[in-house]
Amino acid sequence: MGVHHQIIVVGSGLSGLRAALEAKKNGLDVAIISRVQPVRSHSIAAQGGINAALGNASEDSTNSHAFDTVKGSDFLADQDAVEVMTQEAPGIVYEMEHWGTPFSRTKDGKIAQRPFGGAAFPRTCYATDITGHALLHTMCERSVYEGIKVYEESLLLSVVRSDNSVCGIITLNIKTGEIESFSADSVIIATGGYGRIYGNSTNAIINTGSGMAFPYMTASVPLKDLEFVQFHPTTLYGTNILMTEGARGEGGYLRNKNGDRFMKNYTPNVMELAPRDIVARSIQTEINEGRGFDNAYVHLDLTHLGREKIAERLPGIRDICIYFAGLDPVEKPIPIQPGQHYSMGGIACNKDCETEVSGLYAAGESACVSVHGGNRLGGNSLLDTIVFGKRAGHYAAIYLKSKPKKDCTTAIDAELKRVKAKVNALENSTGKENPSKIRSELKAMMVTNAGVFRDKAKLEAGVVKIKELKERYKTIHLLSKSKKFNLDLLRNLELEGKLVLAEVILKGALMREESRGSHFRTDFPTRDDAKFLKHTIAYHTEDGPKLEYRDVNISKFTPEARKY
Numbered sequence: 001m002g003v004h005h006q007i008i009v010v011g012s013g014l015s016g017l018r019a020a021l022e023a024k025k026n027g028l029d030v031a032i033i034s035r036v037q038p039v040r041s042h043s044i045a046a047q048g049g050i051n052a053a054l055g056n057a058s059e060d061s062t063n064s065h066a067f068d069t070v071k072g073s074d075f076l077a078d079q080d081a082v083e084v085m086t087q088e089a090p091g092i093v094y095e096m097e098h099w100g101t102p103f104s105r106t107k108d109g110k111i112a113q114r115p116f117g118g119a120a121f122p123r124t125c126y127a128t129d130i131t132g133h134a135l136l137h138t139m140c141e142r143s144v145y146e147g148i149k150v151y152e153e154s155l156l157l158s159v160v161r162s163d164n165s166v167c168g169i170i171t172l173n174i175k176t177g178e179i180e181s182f183s184a185d186s187v188i189i190a191t192g193g194y195g196r197i198y199g200n201s202t203n204a205i206i207n208t209g210s211g212m213a214f215p216y217m218t219a220s221v222p223l224k225d226l227e228f229v230q231f232h233p234t235t236l237y238g239t240n241i242l243m244t245e246g247a248r249g250e251g252g253y254l255r256n257k258n259g260d261r262f263m264k265n266y267t268p269n270v271m272e273l274a275p276r277d278i279v280a281r282s283i284q285t286e287i288n289e290g291r292g293f294d295n296a297y298v299h300l301d302l303t304h305l306g307r308e309k310i311a312e313r314l315p316g317i318r319d320i321c322i323y324f325a326g327l328d329p330v331e332k333p334i335p336i337q338p339g340q341h342y343s344m345g346g347i348a349c350n351k352d353c354e355t356e357v358s359g360l361y362a363a364g365e366s367a368c369v370s371v372h373g374g375n376r377l378g379g380n381s382l383l384d385t386i387v388f389g390k391r392a393g394h395y396a397a398i399y400l401k402s403k404p405k406k407d408c409t410t411a412i413d414a415e416l417k418r419v420k421a422k423v424n425a426l427e428n429s430t431g432k433e434n435p436s437k438i439r440s441e442l443k444a445m446m447v448t449n450a451g452v453f454r455d456k457a458k459l460e461a462g463v464v465k466i467k468e469l470k471e472r473y474k475t476i477h478l479l480s481k482s483k484k485f486n487l488d489l490l491r492n493l494e495l496e497g498k499l500v501l502a503e504v505i506l507k508g509a510l511m512r513e514e515s516r517g518s519h520f521r522t523d524f525p526t527r528d529d530a531k532f533l534k535h536t537i538a539y540h541t542e543d544g545p546k547l548e549y550r551d552v553n554i555s556k557f558t559p560e561a562r563k564y
Helices: 014-025 062-072 079-099 131-145 210-218 276-288 307-313 315-325 380-402 409-427 435-449 456-473 487-511
Strands: 003-010 030-033 149-151 154-162 165-173 179-189 229-236 253-255 298-301 334-343 346-348 360-362 534-539 546-551
Touching: 003 014, 003 165, 003 380, 014 030, 014 131, 014 179, 014 380, 062 079, 079 131, 079 380, 131 380, 154 179, 154 210, 154 409, 154 487, 165 409, 165 487, 179 210, 179 380, 179 409, 210 346, 210 487, 229 276, 229 315, 253 276, 276 298, 276 334, 307 315, 315 334, 360 380, 409 487, 435 456, 435 487, 456 487, 487 534, 487 546
Parallel strands: 003 030, 003 179, 030 149, 179 360
Antiparallel strands: 154 165, 165 179, 229 334, 253 298, 298 334, 534 546
């Protein structure tokens, strides 16, 4: 059996680092397994800010933050989890401030806050438009200070369990090509999202969903609400680079090819600051009905904000436009279109980040606590990562104090042998199928069949296509036989997980015959609380996901019509 640590955290973004710091604070031996260096984690891409009811810009309260979050979720969020997140938010932001995060400031020196979609008050704390960058570097420096061990360039391939408790993990050492085992008393999954299943994603290349897929496939950990996929309204046309919601929060307009601020036709009271699901559908409707440019995009217009404000509040957005679109948003509007951005679903867990496997915890975008329900409000994802990363580390530490001693040697050795045989077979594959074609067809199909608008025919066709792609995957061949940094091997190990997750998304969306949050069925255009005020739970079987439903935790806020 390989290396042992009391707690292993998989993933080194904000949630993973915060979990490791909390476990370390409890005096435990903790290590991080990451496929990249921590500061290359996808948390760094977050631009606009982190929500907390500080009341620095106007009156605000944690209760208002909780209601806005539940309403924004289309009442699918578990309200006990939402209350935890919103009540802990001010303390989390001040903790990050005290650790050194350079938040933007008001004239009297308080943390500045800007408006974001779906929020009753300006609540989003920010560091210009590189808030994720600032938070991640702060957290990473803290983890270096605390001496937390990090195993970089390692890909999770399996979560090992014996009976109903976790034993450790199996990984691919990307630098050497070796398959390695790590035993642990507790494992925390914090690996981010799966955006690269889609062809039009804002996500980094590393966001392949393997941190969700492999626990689901190897340890029978159920997934929750995977059919809820967020499409960010404003991504740069052609590349899908994120154009932060902060651009609209600072006063940016959305215009169609006729020059109209078309949001007046959809959400006249809040205009561009409606929640993301509504704005994304509005933009896509403009495009679909012929009021977009080239039938593909609309404009995000910042030109009226002026050079000084753009330079002060949105310098990163200006740089991206100059370098990737060849235009200066001070002078010209930005071409944008909706793009896949975030997963509200993930590994099923409760507000203490516990999964159904003892000792296994999950946090961040790879988890579904659930605080976002059917649609996440902007500014709540960075908050989610830090609040629930901290709680995952805390509750994993508590678990260790009462954990019975258990010998996992047999279970880990058996799984290590199985994974080695699987990888060896893939390395020596001689099939006729080019896996890059499968990957491309998967991305295109998900955009078409499980995109902003869905219906039965598209979803059923998507399920059929997934079945075909899974069969073709069995006959792929690898081009590279290298052991060190074999990205061909890496991509195709991940491809198996992508196909499995895509199938869960499609079948969950097909079964949910209603429209709620980001999941919009043109054949079932209204919300149906009588049948679907429920979480979708997916269990892995060799024949595809087995779906069940679980009640939503309703406490303080009674479901009502969602109007803006």
